Amino acid sequence: MDIMQKLTILADSAKYDAACTSSGVTRGGPPGGKGMGSAVPDGICHSFSADGRCITLLKVLMSNACAYDCKYCVNRSSNDVPRATFTPDELAELTIQFYRRNYIEGLFLSSGVVRNPDYTSEQMIRVLALLRYEHHFWGYIHAKVIPGTASGLVRRLGQLADRISVNVELPSEASLSTLAPQKKRKAIFTPMAEIKQGIAVSQTDIVRYKHAENFAPGGQATQMIIGATPESDYNILRLASGLYTKYDLRRVFYSAYIPTVTDTMLPAVDTKPPLLREHRLYQADWLMRQYQFDAEEILSEAQPNFNPYLDPKCNWAVNNLHFFPVDVNTASFQALLRVPGIGPKSAKAIVIARRHSHIGMSQLKRIGVVLKRAKYFILTDDLPCGIRLNKQTMAKALIDPGSFSLGVEQLSLFDRPELKFLTDTKAPAIQEVREEAATCLASKL
Amino acid sequence: MPGFKIVTNPADLVYLYDGSLAGFFCCVHRSFYERELPIDILPEAADQPSIYPRAYISTDQAKAEAVRASIVKNLSDRVIELTEHVFLCHHPHKEQKLLRFLIFAFGIGPKAAYMLGEDAVADVLEMEKHLLGEVHLLRGFIRFADYGEMLGGVITPKNFVLPLLAAHFANRFPNENFMIYDKTHKAVLAFQGGKLEITMVEEVEFSQPSEDELRFQSMWKNFYKTIGIEERVNPRCRMGHMPKRYWQNMTEMREYL
Numbered sequence A: 001m002d003i004m005q006k007l008t009i010l011a012d013s014a015k016y017d018a019a020c021t022s023s024g025v026t027r028g029g030p031p032g033g034k035g036m037g038s039a040v041p042d043g044i045c046h047s048f049s050a051d052g053r054c055i056t057l058l059k060v061l062m063s064n065a066c067a068y069d070c071k072y073c074v075n076r077s078s079n080d081v082p083r084a085t086f087t088p089d090e091l092a093e094l095t096i097q098f099y100r101r102n103y104i105e106g107l108f109l110s111s112g113v114v115r116n117p118d119y120t121s122e123q124m125i126r127v128l129a130l131l132r133y134e135h136h137f138w139g140y141i142h143a144k145v146i147p148g149t150a151s152g153l154v155r156r157l158g159q160l161a162d163r164i165s166v167n168v169e170l171p172s173e174a175s176l177s178t179l180a181p182q183k184k185r186k187a188i189f190t191p192m193a194e195i196k197q198g199i200a201v202s203q204t205d206i207v208r209y210k211h212a213e214n215f216a217p218g219g220q221a222t223q224m225i226i227g228a229t230p231e232s233d234y235n236i237l238r239l240a241s242g243l244y245t246k247y248d249l250r251r252v253f254y255s256a257y258i259p260t261v262t263d264t265m266l267p268a269v270d271t272k273p274p275l276l277r278e279h280r281l282y283q284a285d286w287l288m289r290q291y292q293f294d295a296e297e298i299l300s301e302a303q304p305n306f307n308p309y310l311d312p313k314c315n316w317a318v319n320n321l322h323f324f325p326v327d328v329n330t331a332s333f334q335a336l337l338r339v340p341g342i343g344p345k346s347a348k349a350i351v352i353a354r355r356h357s358h359i360g361m362s363q364l365k366r367i368g369v370v371l372k373r374a375k376y377f378i379l380t381d382d383l384p385c386g387i388r389l390n391k392q393t394m395a396k397a398l399i400d401p402g403s404f405s406l407g408v409e410q411l412s413l414f415d416r417p418e419l420k421f422l423t424d425t426k427a428p429a430i431q432e433v434r435e436e437a438a439t440c441l442a443s444k445l
Numbered sequence B: 001m002p003g004f005k006i007v008t009n010p011a012d013l014v015y016l017y018d019g020s021l022a023g024f025f026c027c028v029h030r031s032f033y034e035r036e037l038p039i040d041i042l043p044e045a046a047d048q049p050s051i052y053p054r055a056y057i058s059t060d061q062a063k064a065e066a067v068r069a070s071i072v073k074n075l076s077d078r079v080i081e082l083t084e085h086v087f088l089c090h091h092p093h094k095e096q097k098l099l100r101f102l103i104f105a106f107g108i109g110p111k112a113a114y115m116l117g118e119d120a121v122a123d124v125l126e127m128e129k130h131l132l133g134e135v136h137l138l139r140g141f142i143r144f145a146d147y148g149e150m151l152g153g154v155i156t157p158k159n160f161v162l163p164l165l166a167a168h169f170a171n172r173f174p175n176e177n178f179m180i181y182d183k184t185h186k187a188v189l190a191f192q193g194g195k196l197e198i199t200m201v202e203e204v205e206f207s208q209p210s211e212d213e214l215r216f217q218s219m220w221k222n223f224y225k226t227i228g229i230e231e232r233v234n235p236r237c238r239m240g241h242m243p244k245r246y247w248q249n250m251t252e253m254r255e256y257l
């Protein structure tokens, strides 16, 4: 099989993996003067695919000839699909040639289980070692650790890659044992703990010795599939929050389940992927990482699922009106961050700008605050008692336009009685849905 | 520490200069010295007939140095950086906006560059943001082809980004020779034998790509097509991240234009 065919098969099998970032590492150039490669802290997107996702790494599987039979996966052993496997040389060469042409920031390498986890990991390590030591390649490498890999091999991967991740795959142990019976909980969390340990040691060593061993400087990540199993958004968010604290993860990625195989235990093949839900999870995740929100502030037992019309931050604001208004000239950075329409960047800018002059609406606009939303929650010099408009107008301003750009059909996935009207065959036009959502929200304000 | 207030009176006058940064500093010198705020400042080459009288400001290195030194002394290195950045922008009135910013900054002192709520400051920061945004995108969107003796790529940016792209690619590919042709500004960034150079050119002709080169291009195009998930297709989102004007120079995008 020629390398073009292999690339097609192995990119196709890797495309459902959500994680494609090249961030978290700074490397000015190849150490030692030979070869090529650098890394910038924010990462670089080299293209955007038809689905609007950033392409930064050559994302492929080493092999899709998988011995496991995870029910949700195209590559499961019982599925009839073409199989291919890269040789380490082929893949290293392809990475270098793509990199020289500035197509990519580096390699994202994952794999189906060939024979067993250790054998697979050895193959992956060969690719990484070829890249680092033969080609002197110092671009970004993200490697997946196959659950159950021996700890010596996990170490080796960590030494060669910039980021490594073990996928938790599904948001609960029960789901894991029904849908991926060969992947045991322990096989996932043991390497995760080892990676955490490796990173921690390398960081203290870097403080102590100049030539400390590098270990996944871009940190550890994981990914889970959303919508294949019955967990609530609250369950998922709590799991993510626990992973962040327990394993010091840099990122948790959420991947809307796209049915590719028929199975009685899975959603029907014509089910639309829950994109809005995935979007809300990323928003909530962002609030936890960048805005100092707790999972418990975002969702609760009583409200276990996201509001389809409001982003999680707006949702928190309308449920905590007593917190507002916030005075932009005196409030703390943390309090500013709670205002819908003010993000970390604009909150920082406000804190800098107000040292030098008092802040009014026009300055806020200049700074990049989304006044359309923020104005209901703040006090400024020229707006000393906050804006009091009618609730319908306010509700309209707060509704997340993203809810509608992802398509009304997405909302039906929430499958809650109050949203049933959306799934009617005579579904009202988006404009009407919007009005109705606004009225519904206004009544709560 | 407050600076010195510069009082300028609006003058019905357009400054013309040679288009260099030193030349612009001389315009600043003249404006401060004569206490006049010109209607516009234009590179000679961009001059168009109009009813306003012209004043040609000739470039004098000593004067330019004096202005630069005064900015460093009374303001900050950040203001120099900001000025250099804005000077690379394509905005037709960038010189005028920069002058207004400098007048404001000298009146306030070093903290001026952080007064984000002020129009004079916000205008130049906005331009800088646009420039740096384009630089960031192009670090990813430039496509090289292997022409044997060197890698070559073409860009058509709005701003003059080559000086800000140079270090990134030189660090990344210290052992390659490469060139980036900026078609908009008719300039070439060349990196050869470890040396960087930017030169103005009329036209650059690339030779025919080799078989091998075409093979990698088609593998890349194929990868691009494969990696998109059909069930999630979202052209608006893609366009938002990767505006169409970049597509013409991107191997995998050209066919979608």
Ligand code: SF4
Residues within 6 Å of the ligand: A066, A067, A068, A069, A070, A073, A074, A075, A076, A077, A111, A112, A113, A180
């Ligand atoms: S291990 Fe499971 S999820 Fe991974 S490729 Fe094999 S079948 Fe798919």
